[in-house]
Each structure stands twice: as structure tokens, then as C-alpha cells.
Amino acid sequence: MAVYTQVDDEELSAFLATYDLGELLSCKGIAEGVENSNFYLHAGAGSFILTLYEKRVAEADLPFFLGLMEHLAAAGLVCPQPVRNRAGSALGRLAGRPAAIVTFLDGLAVNHPEEAHCAALGEKLAQLHLGGGGFTLRRPNALSVSGWRPLFQPYSERADEVAPGLRALISDELDRLEESWPKNLPSGVIHADLFPDNVLFLGERVSGLIDFYFACNDAFAYDLAVCLNAWCFDSSWTYNPAKGRAMFEAYRRVRPLDPTEWAAFPLLARGAAMRFLLTRFVDALNVPPGALVRPKDPREYIAKLAFHQKVADARDYGFTSP
Amino acid sequence: MAVYTQVDDEELSAFLATYDLGELLSCKGIAEGVENSNFYLHAGAGSFILTLYEKRVAEADLPFFLGLMEHLAAAGLVCPQPVRNRAGSALGRLAGRPAAIVTFLDGLAVNHPEEAHCAALGEKLAQLHLGGGGFTLRRPNALSVSGWRPLFQPYSERADEVAPGLRALISDELDRLEESWPKNLPSGVIHADLFPDNVLFLGERVSGLIDFYFACNDAFAYDLAVCLNAWCFDSSWTYNPAKGRAMFEAYRRVRPLDPTEWAAFPLLARGAAMRFLLTRFVDALNVPPGALVRPKDPREYIAKLAFHQKVADARDYGFTSP
Numbered sequence: 051m052a053v054y055t056q057v058d059d060e061e062l063s064a065f066l067a068t069y070d071l072g073e074l075l076s077c078k079g080i081a082e083g084v085e086n087s088n089f090y091l092h093a094g095a096g097s098f099i100l101t102l103y104e105k106r107v108a109e110a111d112l113p114f115f116l117g118l119m120e121h122l123a124a125a126g127l128v129c130p131q132p133v134r135n136r137a138g139s140a141l142g143r144l145a146g147r148p149a150a151i152v153t154f155l156d157g158l159a160v161n162h163p164e165e166a167h168c169a170a171l172g173e174k175l176a177q178l179h180l181g182g183g184g185f186t187l188r189r190p191n192a193l194s195v196s197g198w199r200p201l202f203q204p205y206s207e208r209a210d211e212v213a214p215g216l217r218a219l220i221s222d223e224l225d226r227l228e229e230s231w232p233k234n235l236p237s238g239v240i241h242a243d244l245f246p247d248n249v250l251f252l253g254e255r256v257s258g259l260i261d262f263y264f265a266c267n268d269a270f271a272y273d274l275a276v277c278l279n280a281w282c283f284d285s286s287w288t289y290n291p292a293k294g295r296a297m298f299e300a301y302r303r304v305r306p307l308d309p310t311e312w313a314a315f316p317l318l319a320r321g322a323a324m325r326f327l328l329t330r331f332v333d334a335l336n337v338p339p340g341a342l343v344r345p346k347d348p349r350e351y352i353a354k355l356a357f358h359q360k361v362a363d364a365r366d367y368g369f370t371s372p
Numbered sequence: 373m374a375v376y377t378q379v380d381d382e383e384l385s386a387f388l389a390t391y392d393l394g395e396l397l398s399c400k401g402i403a404e405g406v407e408n409s410n411f412y413l414h415a416g417a418g419s420f421i422l423t424l425y426e427k428r429v430a431e432a433d434l435p436f437f438l439g440l441m442e443h444l445a446a447a448g449l450v451c452p453q454p455v456r457n458r459a460g461s462a463l464g465r466l467a468g469r470p471a472a473i474v475t476f477l478d479g480l481a482v483n484h485p486e487e488a489h490c491a492a493l494g495e496k497l498a499q500l501h502l503g504g505g506g507f508t509l510r511r512p513n514a515l516s517v518s519g520w521r522p523l524f525q526p527y528s529e530r531a532d533e534v535a536p537g538l539r540a541l542i543s544d545e546l547d548r549l550e551e552s553w554p555k556n557l558p559s560g561v562i563h564a565d566l567f568p569d570n571v572l573f574l575g576e577r578v579s580g581l582i583d584f585y586f587a588c589n590d591a592f593a594y595d596l597a598v599c600l601n602a603w604c605f606d607s608s609w610t611y612n613p614a615k616g617r618a619m620f621e622a623y624r625r626v627r628p629l630d631p632t633e634w635a636a637f638p639l640l641a642r643g644a645a646m647r648f649l650l651t652r653f654v655d656a657l658n659v660p661p662g663a664l665v666r667p668k669d670p671r672e673y674i675a676k677l678a679f680h681q682k683v684a685d686a687r688d689y690g691f692t693s694p
Contacts, residue, residue, distance in 0.1 A: 080401060
């Protein structure tokens with residue numbers, strides 16, 4: 051839930067007056083996203099989301115995120131569309147913060163994805179990877195292998211507070227990942243955080259992809275590994291091969307994987323598990339007492355990492371060889 | 373900000389299936405109200421607010437609140453309209469809580485009301501008082517004079533933590549209010565919490581009154597005194613006679629006050645200030661450390677009470693005699 055900044059109605063009206071959206075009819079803070087303040091906005095021209103970018107998002111990255119949403123929409127993906135103000139800019143300022151208005155998308159996040167949802171997601175992810183082609187801005191993935199140890203180090207001594215043996219587990223796994231992390235895989239723009247929260251469905255049809263604020267340039271297969279972790283385990287943190295197969299096969303019908311991606315997949319899945327284990331672990335140690343937001347359980351990603359560590363070959367996920 | 377309960381998408385779909393609202397298109401938790409969890413709901417039939425009633429609202433009171441909204445709308449007031457499900461009920465259950473769907477109203481709360489807003493509010497308040505006529509359910513005002521001392525007592529020893537001398541100030545004022553509180557004033561259904569947060573405007577026109585969850589039966593002039601406190605002081609907590617006059621005159625053009633109401637008004641204003649001073653004082657002593665919601669400043673109502681204590685006659689508010 052996230053409304054970190056209150057917006058004064060007069061400031062808001064003045065901001066809206068720089069856009070061609072007709073009369074401002076309603077504005078309600080919504081519990082969406084964790085990095086920014088978001089508002090449902092109803093205006094003469096329709097429904098929109100107003101986002102105020104809080105300090106966790108670097109202002110220099112905003113042209114990448116907003117430009118990417120425009121680029122992907124031009125490629126046929128359904129994602130929020132930045133609205134340009136009268137001066138032609140997708141980025142303004144409101145309540146002392148960078149602010150943007152994007153189109154509102156219908157659809158509901160799915161709490162318990164089934165095979166059909168996993169397949170639909172796999173197809174969309176491949177379309178996103180192809181659709182990002184030709185986007186000229188670049189943003190390195192700050193949360194890839196070289197960023198993991200610096201994230202872990204300041205908290206390493208407290209790791210065993212979260213789970214016994216966690217410090218050694220992370221440290222050993224980081225050694226292995228840093229040593230073997232695959233290079234030169236097919237790369238491009240990835241979403242990097244395409245969890246069920248960020249995919250809207252109407253029935254079993256994807257109606258929109260949202261929250262591009264971790265998007266960056268990295269290996270496509272790593273993005274697929276992030277999704278495998280996020281979508282294809284059951285609520286007991288057990289891998290579900292039918293869901294994994296559904297996602298993987300749907301993905302490669304749109305964008306076939308090459309042999310290097312197939313070979314690297316188990317390691318990418320370990321890396322993806324490590325990335326979310328680390329951010330959840332750090333968040334769990336940084337909850338203000340009495341906070342209304344409960345941090346996500348880092349142990350979920352300990353269990354997922356342990357599963358991937360036992361995988362020898364992508365066939366172990368239930369995928370059929372390429 | 374309030375989304376205390378998360379709603380599972382499958383539970384939500386099942387709940388919506390008991391209504392004739394068409395396909396469920398979107399559901400977003402919104403930062404509105406402090407007592408309940410509220411969601412913006414988009415469905416085939418339009419836009420709605422879904423409310424889950426949390427433990428601070430007594431379930432037995434819900435028929436009063438929902439019935440009142442229907443009664444007032446039939447009388448021409450614009451307020452959220454409860455939607456009845458296929459079984460004809462305005463009240464269902466979702467996520468283990470009583471739940472209702474009401475129509476979504478456009479409009480924005482005004483952060484800094486001007487004279488024109490105060491006048492518009494005065495007119496609507498009088499229409500609400502007249503419109504409540506004939507509503508047969510009753511709900512006593514639990515936060516009127518007999519409820520104030522029981523609210524204060526458990527915290528009285530800590531009052532001076534909030535402001536030096538506060539314990540004696542409240543205690544003496546309660547003595548005076550309990551002794552002199554007016555009886556037999558014209559009464560009926562009052563909103564009892566019609567702060568600027570709960571009044572939607574489009575420009576200077578009131579587009580809707582919301583949040584009826586403190587509504588009850590009590591003296592009409594007390595409700596007007598609540599609004600005088602909430603709308604007619606400047607941001608430095610100084611009374612603004614032009615705003616007060618605008619509200620009062622607009623009110624009595626629709627519903628003239630009788631001489632007993634005129635005579636009692638300064639005391640009612642003191643009581644209204646006491647009621648909000650007490651709840652803010654108790655809330656300020658009960659904030660969980662690190663909570664995301666900052667309690668409203670009780671000292672605002674100490675200042676307002678001090679002003680009313682110096683008023684000898686309703687003319688001192690800038691009102692012209694009846």
C-alpha cells in the first residue's frame with residue numbers, strides 16, 4: 051500500500067491544467083506499488099493513474115521507464131501509456147516530486163495463478179522481449195549478480211536472525227553465482243519484476259502489464275527465470291511442473307530459446323531466487339516497528355533457491371528439450 | 373489511509389456474482405476513510421466503492437447507515453447509493469467481514485475551504501437535516517455529552533502529556549457542559565462528522581456527501597456547530613467570521629433556526645470542539661510506534677474550544693440575529 055504524499059486539491063488542479071484531459075472529476079490515493087504514491091484519477095477524458103515518484107526511484111531513470119511504456123505500446127503490448135502534457139512532456143512535477151499520468155488499465159491481479167494464467171503470462175513475456183527491440187535508451191540491471199554481494203554485505207552478520215544458517219547459505223551461493231554467471235546470452239529490455247501483482251487479467255486473458263520501475267537491459271532468459279520463481283510454485287513453496295511447463299512452452303512458441311539459454315536456465319533460476327531472497331531479507335531487517343505493511347517472507351525464496359540448487363538440467367523443470 | 377483487509381480475487385469474483393453489476397473489471401484499494409477498508413470497483417455497470425466494515429463499526433448499526441443513504445437520496449441529496457444484491461440486500465459478507473457496494477461519486481475534497489465552499493456546505497447540511505425527516509430507524513449519538521467523560525476518564529492522568537494543563541481544562545469544561553447541555557432542541561438525523569474530507573466538490577458546487585458512519589439522531593444545531601468548527605477556522609486555528617457567516621446564513625435560508633437553537637449555539641460549539649478534542653486526544657495517546665498514519669493534532673481543538681469559551685452570544689460569530 052502506498053500513498054506517501056498527500057496532494058493538495060489546488061496544487062492538483064494547477065497540475066492538471068497543464069494537460070488536455072478535461073475537467074478533473076476525482077482523485078483517490080490507491081494502495082498500489084510500494085515505491086511510489088499512486089492515485090486513481092478521473093477526468094473528462096477518462097480514467098488515469100497519477101504517480102508521484104518517491105525517493106526510491108531515481109529521477110534520471112524516469113525517461114527510460116516512461117519511454118519504454120510508449121515503445122512497448124507502439125509494439126502492440128498493453129501497458130499504461132504516459133500522457134503528455136501541453137508542453138509535450140510525459141514528466142511533470144507535483145507536491146515537490148516528479149510526477150506522471152498514465153492511462154488506467156482494467157483487469158485484476160490473480161492471487162493464485164493456474165496453468166492457463168502461467169501460459170498467458172509466458173506468451174506476453176516473450177512479446178515484451180521482442181517488443182523492446184529498437185528501444186534506444188539503456189538502463190543496466192543494478193540488481194543483477196554484481197549488485198547482490200553489496201546488498202548482502204551490510205546485513206550479513208544478521209542473516210541468521212531471519213533463518214538459521216542463512217548467512218553461510220547466501221555467502222556460498224554468491225560465490226558460485228559470481229563464478230559461473232552466464233555472459234553473452236541474448237539480451238534486451240526485460241521487465242525484471244513481472245510478479246502476479248503486476249499482471250492484470252480479465253478472465254484468463256492478460257489485459258495489461260504494469261509497474262515497469264525495475265525494467266532494465268539484461269538477459270531475456272533471466273526475466274523468464276524471475277517469472278518461473280514468481281508464478282510456478284504453489285502456496286506451499288513447492289515447484290509445480292505443469293505451471294512451469296505451461297509458461298515455458300508458451301514463451302518459446304513466441305520467442306524460441308537458443309541452446310545457451312537452455313543450458314544456463316537452472317543457474318539463472320538460482321540467480322533470480324537469490325535476487326528476491328536478498329531484497330526480501332534486507333526489507334525484513336528494516337521494518338519500522340508498528341508499520342502497516344508486512345514485509346514479504348524471505349523464507350519463500352530460501353525454499354525456491356534450495357529447489358533450484360538440486361536441478362541439474364532444464365528438463366528437471368518439466369520442460370521438453372528444444 | 374485504510375486498506376486493513378486484502379481481498380482475494382476469487383473471493384471477490386464470487387461476491388460480485390451475487391450482484392447484477394456485469395463483469396468485474398478492476399478493484400483497487402483506496403486510501404479513504406479511517407474506520408473501514410475501501411476499494412474502487414469498476415464493473416460492467418459502472419464505478420462503485422466496495423467497503424469492508426472493520427471492527428470499529430458495529431455491525432448492528434449498518435442497516436441504519438445504509439438505509440439512511442437510500443432515504444437521503446430519495447429526498448434528493450447526492451450521497452453514495454447502496455447497491456442491492458440479487459437477494460435484495462444492501463449488505464453482504466466478504467473476507468469474513470460485513471461488506472457493501474455503493475455508487476462511486478465524482479468530486480474532490482477541498483483542503484482549504486473558502487467562503488463559497490462554506491456557504492455551499494451550509495445549504496447542503498440544512499437539506500440533509502430536512503431530508504432525514506421520515507427516516508424511521510434510530511441511532512443515538514454515542515459521542516454526545518454523556519459519552520465524553522467515559523472517553524476521557526481512562527486517559528485523564530496522561531492529558532498533560534499532550535498539552536500542559538489539558539487535564540484541568542477538559543475536566544472543568546466537562547463539568548460545565550454536563551450541567552448546561554441544552555435539551556429539547558429540534559432534532560433528527562445528523563451527519564455528525566461532515567468535515568471537508570467528507571464533502572466532494574466540483575468547482576464550488578457540492579457533488580456529494582460521503583462517509584455516514586457517525587450519523588445518528590441528535591440536535592440539528594449541534595451538527596451545524598460541528599461544521600463551524602471543521603470549516604470556518606483558518607489554518608492557524610483562528611476563527612474566520614466571514615466563513616462562519618457564509619455557512620450559517622446559507623443554512624438558515626433552507627432551514628431557519630428557532631430561538632432556542634440560536635441561544636444554545638455557543639454552548640453547542642463548545643461541545644462540538646470538546647467531542648473532537650477528546651477523540652483526537654485519545655488517538656494521539658494510542659498511536660502504534662512507526663505507524664504510517666499521523667494522528668490529527670488535538671491542539672487544534674484546544675484552540676477552537678478556547679475561542680468558543682470567550683463567545684457570549686451567537687452574534688460574536690458574526691451571525692446576524694434571527
